[in-house]
Amino acid sequence: MATxxxxxxxxHYGSAHALKSITFTVRDGEFVVxxxxxxxxxxxxxxxxxxxxxxxxxxxxxxxxxxxxxxPRDRDIAMVFQSYALYPHMTVRDNMAFSLDVRRTPRPxxxxxxxxxxxxxxxxxxLDRKPRALSGGQxxxxxxxxxxxxxxxxxxxxxxxxxxxxxxxxxxxxxxRGLHDRLGATSIYVTHDQVEAMTMADRIVVxxxxxxxxxxxxxxxxxxxxxxxxxxxxxxxxxxxxxxRVEAGGAVALxxxxxxxAPHGLRDGTVQIGIRPEDLVLDPSGPIGGxxxxxxxxxxxTYVLFGPEAAxxxxxxxxxxxFPSGQDLRLRPDPDRLHVFDPATGNRL
Amino acid sequence: MSFPSxxxxxxxxxxxxxxxxxxxxxxxxxxxxxxxLPAVIVLVVLTVWPVANLLRMAVSTIxxxxxxxxxxxxxxxxxxxxxxxxxxxxxLRTTVIFVVVSVILEMVLGFLLALMVSGVPRGKGLVRTLxxxxxxxxxVAIGSMWKxxxxxxxxxxxxxxxxxxxxxxxxxxxxDLALWSVVLVDVWHWTPFVFLILFAxxxxxxxxxxxxxxxxxxxxxxxxxxxxxxxxxxxxxxxFIFRAILAFKVFDQIFLLTSGGPGTATEVVSLxxxxxxxxxxxxxxxxxxxxxxxxxxxxxxxxAGALARRVGR
Amino acid sequence: MxxxxxxxxxxxxxxxxxxxxxxxxxxxxxxxxxxxxxIAIMQGRVIFEPTLYNYNxxxxxxxxxxxxxxxxxxxxxxxxTLIVLTVGTLAAYxxxxxxxxxxxxxxxxxxxxxxxxxxxxxxxxxxxxxxxQAGLYDTLLGLVLTHVAINLPMTVWLMxxxxxxxxxxxxxxxxxxxxxxxxxxxxVILPLVVPGLIxxxxxxxxxxxxxxxxxxxxxxxxxxxxxxxxxxxAEQYEVQNGNMAAASVLSTIxxxxxxxFGQRFVVQGLTMGAVK
Numbered sequence: 001m002a003t004x005x006x007x008x009x010x011x012h013y014g015s016a017h018a019l020k021s022i023t024f025t026v027r028d029g030e031f032v033v034x035x036x037x038x039x040x041x042x043x044x045x046x047x048x049x050x051x052x053x054x055x056x057x058x059x060x061x062x063x064x065x066x067x068x069x070x071x072p073r074d075r076d077i078a079m080v081f082q083s084y085a086l087y088p089h090m091t092v093r094d095n096m097a098f099s100l101d102v103r104r105t106p107r108p109x110x111x112x113x114x115x116x117x118x119x120x121x122x123x124x125x126x127l128d129r130k131p132r133a134l135s136g137g138q139x140x141x142x143x144x145x146x147x148x149x150x151x152x153x154x155x156x157x158x159x160x161x162x163x164x165x166x167x168x169x170x171x172x173x174x175x176x177r178g179l180h181d182r183l184g185a186t187s188i189y190v191t192h193d194q195v196e197a198m199t200m201a202d203r204i205v206v207x208x209x210x211x212x213x214x215x216x217x218x219x220x221x222x223x224x225x226x227x228x229x230x231x232x233x234x235x236x237x238x239x240x241x242x243x244x245r246v247e248a249g250g251a252v253a254l255x256x257x258x259x260x261x262a263p264h265g266l267r268d269g270t271v272q273i274g275i276r277p278e279d280l281v282l283d284p285s286g287p288i289g290g291x292x293x294x295x296x297x298x299x300x301x302t303y304v305l306f307g308p309e310a311a312x313x314x315x316x317x318x319x320x321x322x323f324p325s326g327q328d329l330r331l332r333p334d335p336d337r338l339h340v341f342d343p344a345t346g347n348r349l
Numbered sequence: 350m351s352f353p354s355x356x357x358x359x360x361x362x363x364x365x366x367x368x369x370x371x372x373x374x375x376x377x378x379x380x381x382x383x384x385x386l387p388a389v390i391v392l393v394v395l396t397v398w399p400v401a402n403l404l405r406m407a408v409s410t411i412x413x414x415x416x417x418x419x420x421x422x423x424x425x426x427x428x429x430x431x432x433x434x435x436x437x438x439x440x441l442r443t444t445v446i447f448v449v450v451s452v453i454l455e456m457v458l459g460f461l462l463a464l465m466v467s468g469v470p471r472g473k474g475l476v477r478t479l480x481x482x483x484x485x486x487x488x489v490a491i492g493s494m495w496k497x498x499x500x501x502x503x504x505x506x507x508x509x510x511x512x513x514x515x516x517x518x519x520x521x522x523x524x525d526l527a528l529w530s531v532v533l534v535d536v537w538h539w540t541p542f543v544f545l546i547l548f549a550x551x552x553x554x555x556x557x558x559x560x561x562x563x564x565x566x567x568x569x570x571x572x573x574x575x576x577x578x579x580x581x582x583x584x585x586x587x588x589f590i591f592r593a594i595l596a597f598k599v600f601d602q603i604f605l606l607t608s609g610g611p612g613t614a615t616e617v618v619s620l621x622x623x624x625x626x627x628x629x630x631x632x633x634x635x636x637x638x639x640x641x642x643x644x645x646x647x648x649x650x651x652x653a654g655a656l657a658r659r660v661g662r
Numbered sequence: 663m664x665x666x667x668x669x670x671x672x673x674x675x676x677x678x679x680x681x682x683x684x685x686x687x688x689x690x691x692x693x694x695x696x697x698x699x700x701i702a703i704m705q706g707r708v709i710f711e712p713t714l715y716n717y718n719x720x721x722x723x724x725x726x727x728x729x730x731x732x733x734x735x736x737x738x739x740x741x742x743t744l745i746v747l748t749v750g751t752l753a754a755y756x757x758x759x760x761x762x763x764x765x766x767x768x769x770x771x772x773x774x775x776x777x778x779x780x781x782x783x784x785x786x787x788x789x790x791x792x793x794x795q796a797g798l799y800d801t802l803l804g805l806v807l808t809h810v811a812i813n814l815p816m817t818v819w820l821m822x823x824x825x826x827x828x829x830x831x832x833x834x835x836x837x838x839x840x841x842x843x844x845x846x847x848x849x850v851i852l853p854l855v856v857p858g859l860i861x862x863x864x865x866x867x868x869x870x871x872x873x874x875x876x877x878x879x880x881x882x883x884x885x886x887x888x889x890x891x892x893x894x895x896a897e898q899y900e901v902q903n904g905n906m907a908a909a910s911v912l913s914t915i916x917x918x919x920x921x922x923f924g925q926r927f928v929v930q931g932l933t934m935g936a937v938k
Contacts, residue, residue, distance in 0.1 A: 050834075050838060051837075051838075052834050052837065052838070071837065072837045072838045073838070073839070073841065077838065078838065078839075079834075079835070079838045081831045081834070081835060082831075083831050085829065085831035085832050085834065085835035086835075087832065087835075087836075087850055088854065089854060098836075098839050098841075098849070099838075099839035099840050102839060102840045102841045102845055102849075103840050146835075146839070150839075373761075374842070376842050376843070376844065377843040377844075380760075380842070380843045380844040380847070381756060381760040381761070381762070383752075384752040384755055384756035384760065384847075385752070385753050385756040385757065385760075385762070385770075387748075387749045387752060387753070388749050388750065388752070388753030388770075388814060388818065389753075389770070391749055391810060391811060392770075392773060392811070392814065395789075395807055395808065395810070395811035396773070396777045396811055397773070398788075399785045399789055399792065400777075400784075400785060400788070402788040402791070402792070403784065403785070403788055406788065406791070411791075417794060417795065418791055461677065462677060462678075462681050464664070465666070465673070465677040465678055466677075466681075467664065468664050468665055468666035468671070469666060469671065469674045469678060470665070472675075472678055475682070476678055476682060477925075478921060479682060479686065480681075480685065481917075481920075481921050481925060481928055481929065482685065482689070482914075482917060482921055483685060484928075484932065485868050485872075485914075485916075485917035485920055485921065486872075486913075486914045486917045487874070487888065487889050487892070487910075487913045487917075488872060488889075489872070489874050489892045489893055489910070489913070490892060490910035490911075490913045490914055492896075493692070493892055493895075493896055493906045493907065493909075493910045494688050494689070494691070494910060495688065496896060496901075497691060497692055497695050497903060497906075498688050498691055498692075500903075502704065502706065503704060503705070505687070505688075505691045508706055508708075537684065537685075537688070541685070542932065544681075545929060545932055545933055546932070549933040559664055569664060569670060572664055573664070577664070594778070594779050597781070598779075598781045600781070600782075600783065600874070600875050601874040601875065601889070604874075604878075604893070605893060619781045619782075619783050619875070622781065622783040622784065622787075623783055623875075623879075626783065626787045626790075626879070627879050632787050632790070632791065635787050636787055639780075639783075639784035639785075639787065642780065642781060642784055643776075643784060646776065646779050646780050647776065649779075650776060650779060
């Protein structure tokens with residue numbers, strides 16, 4: 001397998017600046033997830049790596065070889081598309097064999113590889129069917145099969161699970177990750193779903209407006225988001241943000257009158273404080289609180305929405321608890337798990 | 350907060366020179382040219398070259414000798430003749446009347462028919478099948494068909510009028526009536542085409558939108574006027590443009606039915622071109638008329654294009 | 663789509679019936695005429711004894727050239743359809759999917775639009791001169807070429823809408839899989855536009871079979887096509903109504919076949935682009 005190096009990649013569409021000096025390296029055998037909201041450039045970046053998109057400047061290297069000027073077919077990559085892009089007029093077997101066939105691989109070799117891929121993916125009973133006779137999950141597997149018969153240096157995935165229903169998505173998530181480990185492949189995976197990113201990635205690269213805002217392991221991103229954008233993007237339910245003012249004497253005064261112990265080294269001024277919904281505990285003298293607005297029961301856990309009606313905060317409690325609507329709630333955040341952001345730049349302080 | 354070392358977003362200087370486009374692989378470029386070139390050759394040799402030739406012919410008088418065509422350069426004479434050619438302007442007027450009346454009738458009838466057929470529970474398939482027929486049948490056969498229908502002595506129309514005691518009508522021989530008879534044939538011939546396009550449009554409308562309007566309490570007429578018509582505007586525009594172009598080019602049926610007569614009552618521009626080119630063998634003057642017509646078409650297309658762009662915005 | 667109820671429904675059926683009658687009656691009249699002796703036609707008989715005399719005369723009469731016309735029409739329509747389908751499909755693919763500069767595709771489509779809008783008689787004069795010089799006048803090859811030119815715009819536009827319907831991802835998948843442009847076209851794209859090829863081919867064949875204006879002016883007795891043959895019956899000093907009717911009925915056979923067996927493709931071809 002191989003490393004993928006992206007160096008100062010730029011992409012302009014007319015006056016739009018889709019990719020802004022993107023630089024990162026995917027290590028051999030690593031599973032990297034590119035994540036971000038729609039329009040952040042993650043798909044453009046993946047297509048640039050695939051060679052489906054010309055770049056305005058910068059370089060792509062795969063396995064140490066500069067492939068920036070090469071056609072997709074010469075990059076030794078395989079790609080799984082969002083719509084799967086199965087060839088509708090070919091059988092499952094022919095779909096998987098196509099890439100080997102156009103490279104004039106000997107017939108016995110093609111047969112062996114297709115059979116092997118079909119076995120791995122449980123597609124053996126469907127080899128002679130056309131894609132339209134398959135279910136969504138089966139089509140997804142064929143798309144995977146088409147990629148793995150190639151034994152490419154790098155696998156590229158473009159939101160491959162977004163057309164599946166929720167249950168199948170969870171199942172395929174594990175399958176794709178399992179396949180990656182089994183093949184020892186290098187994979188780059190694009191998604192807008194932070195749960196997919198958290199569960200599958202060795203490393204997550206978060207993009208916003210064509211720029212990399214943070215890169216790190218899932219837990220690094222969750223535990224130490226580099227800015228407010230990442231903090232809000234990763235984690236569900238979303239992180240709570242409260243405004244505060246740093247006072248002399250090492251405390252932060254909140255807008256509602258409560259006080260938090262300030263993490264050391266803060267300068268005077270206003271700050272925004274992020275508190276994960278699970279980092280709150282009941283405390284009658286806690287600095288945060290307000291009337292209960294809504295209680296959402298998920299069974300294993302409960303989300304309690306409280307505080308100002310326009311922008312309520314969320315408290316996540318394990319198990320089932322219940323509060324009458326309107327009851328005043330006082331909570332205390334875990335002081336070691338506060339995330340403090342500069343309100344002007346959004347960066348972590 | 351320290352970024353992982355391999356990340357340097359926006360900070361790194363561009364180490365590689367900027368590039369615009371990847372070089373196209375030679376095989377792909379070859380394929381790109383090979384696919385378009387045959388069509389370009391066909392167009393250049395069989396359409397661009399003849400139209401360019403028209404310009405040379407238009408300023409000439411062309412005689413046929415034993416060695417082929419001989420060109421004499423006579424621009425002034427041709428232009429003078431055009432300036433005094435009242436008939437050509439009558440031809441243009443006849444064409445415009447023919448196009449406007451036929452196309453409007455076809456649009457109205459075609460839309461009503463499409464609306465009705467889409468609204469009845471049975472018989473849609475039969476109507477659609479039958480409606481294909483006039484479109485596919487040779488226009489010449491339609492001309493001869495209506496020549497028989499309009500026949501003064503034994504045509505089915507005059508026979509039917511005879512039954513109710515009305516005298517035979519000179520459908521094609523009465524100069525006041527002939528153009529309308531020809532219009533009727535065009536309406537018969539092409540209403541099915543308008544029907545097919547608009548019927549497909551109506552059948553393709555989102556069902557929920559119409560059901561929502563029904564739930565909102567709209568009557569059938571209100572649904573048609575406020576929902577169906579606006580949603581079908583693109584299909585209606587396309588049908589209209591197609592029809593206007595084809596009606597402008599009409600030749601076959603009129604050639605069969607009246608040959609432009611009686612007198613010049615049904616002589617549309619195509620029939621005039623035929624007469625000048627191939628009856629009177631005046632290729633030079635015919636070319637000049639052709640150039641005028643082509644210029645008119647260019648003006649029409651540019652106006653229509655500008656209009657479409659404005660409406661589109 | 664808007665279900666009619668009560669009185670509206672009756673109005674709907676009345677309209678539908680009127681439409682069907684209006685289409686069918688002229689056809690029945692010409693069919694009846696073709697089955698009458700000339701004398702019965704002249705007398706306007708409603709009740710008559712059908713005869714195949716006219717068909718016999720048109721097909722096997724010594725003065726008739728109609729079988730020759732049919733052969734010519736089949737050759738011209740068949741050959742021009744094959745050529746225009748090949749040339750037009752390749753061009754449509756090239757224009758809709760390969761990276762041409764905007765001005766090239768603009769010029770191509772603009773010119774075909776213009777050429778399709780001007781009356782064909784404007785170019786028949788220059789064709790006449792060209793073909794005389796090139797020895798193509800009064801040949802089937804000459805007629806084939808003109809029909810290719812006439813049907814090329816429609817074929818290109820129609821095929822472009824079919825190519826436009828194929829998701830770009832399929833082509834990208836083929837490129838990632840290692841196929842070049844030509845391979846992707848032949849093995850992935852072309853099989854998917856077969857319905858479009860049939861629709862465009864059917865229309866090109868019918869339009870060529872029906873084409874009258876050019877055939878009238880660039881052919882003579884030996885190379886005349888079916889429409890020209892029909893016109894001859896109508897144009898002779900004394901109109902031969904029976905023969906004209908029989909020839910006309912025979913000329914509608916391809917249309918009838920298509921109406922029965924190829925309806926889907928015809929409707930698709932005729933309405934494509936209008937509805938989208």
